[in-house]
Amino acid sequence: MIKIAKRYRFFFVLAAVNMALLALNPVVGQKSLSITWNNVLEMLSVLPPIFVMLGLLDVWVEREAMIKLMGERSGVMGVGLAFLLGSAAAGPLYAAFPIAGVLLKKGSKLSNVLIFIGAWSTTKIPLLLFEASSLGWDFMITRLLINLPIIALIAYVTEKTLSADEKVQIYNTADDLH
Template sequence: MKKKRIELVKRYRFFGIMIAVTLIILAVKPAMGVQVYSLAISSVLEMLGVLPPIFVLIGLLDVWVKKETMVKYMGKDSGIVGVLLGFFMGAAAAGPLYGAFPVAGVFLNKGSRLSNVFIIVGAWASMKIPLLLFEVAAMGWQFTLIRLVMDIMGVLVIAYSMERILTAEDERQIYGLARKMNQ
């Protein structure tokens, strides 16, 4: 019981510190404090807009998709299929990057290849297909096109370099973390 409580305090420590910091800001500079909270509220709304369904989908994937299926399509020998699926899944999502990590966790846990998971994360971070028109409208088609082409190359280079640089031991640790996060 006591151990559980200590665990809880440890997990919420950062949040507690941030509440204290923002309350101090609110007391010293009320205008800025109000702004901080209104920005935080819009972030919460954004989070609620994408995270709950993402986690439901993660849960469903965890229960229904067999490990063998994941290994076949995203595993070590999945080849170009795994790469394309990784790009598709990452680029189709327009949510914030932190939504990609839990998704990456469940894919790793089901036996997806490390580089394919890094492709999901990279594409999720930088290539936002649903926002493409937004980007063209705001930044012009030249800017958008240069970024898109560079992103495709960048995501691949980063994913494969990471797989190369990380040792077998690192890889084992990453799969271990994924298992822990999906218990």
Template sequence: MKRNHVIYALFIGVFFIFLFYSHQTEFSPGMQIQQHFIIFMLQMLKVLPCAFIIIGLFDVWVKKETIQKHFSGIRGYAYAILLAGTTVGGLYVAFPLACSLYKKGASLQLIFFYLFAAGIFRIPMTVFESSFVGVKFTIIRLLISLPLILIFSVALGTYLDNKGFRFEECS
């Protein structure tokens, strides 16, 4: 992953040089991109530190045995939905949490189920959706996707177990 990070850093450097020159020459697209950048950056600054602190607390306080015991079997899937429903932000918060669950010994099947479910069952999103589009619509979406993500996560988890998969960045 080190090589990727060098490429990322280069790209980020070029981006800031671009912003700098946009300022110098009052290049309008550059200024607009900067506006979007600042707005989204502030959104991330509101979510990420809190999310990572909660994940840090989870790391320190929740015992490995607790996760191994509760994150297994049918009850494990119920907990995964509960966790997915209360995940804030978006997938970018679900990944670090999944990595912590992985380190605490949750099965890959459950971790992928959680990741899929974090896209589908987030409670604020579900409430928003049902009020703007319709309750029937949301119920259909939830009921149809549940068996699909169950099948896909079990299949993917089992496949990766056999391949000896490990999380890459999981400090």
């Protein structure tokens, strides 16, 4: 019971804050509950397809294939695939992290997984098209050309600054979550 309470402590704190707001200021409390409920519904609409995709990725893609495509010796192909997967993805950024965990579990290089997360957050194709239509093609292309090397640089610097023990801990955590 204590383990469950510890695992869901943020949920319990949020519920307590919402109840306190409802008791102290009903108008604000109702607005808070409404926002919370809308967020829960949004997550429930996004997460099931992500978990189906995770299951398929876990079953269909062999570890050896992932190591070849995005592992330590994947080189430019691994970087390109990481950018492509992140840019073609759909959904909010929080959906990228379970996928990143599966990529780590399957043997992807840490920097490639970090590139995937960076691409998911900044180079998604719908975002680029929106920018091009509302801010212009020059802005979109300039931002993209700045973001691509910066994402790769951040990923490589992050990987190089982590110790071997920290990397092992990251990979072990990914294995433990799935």
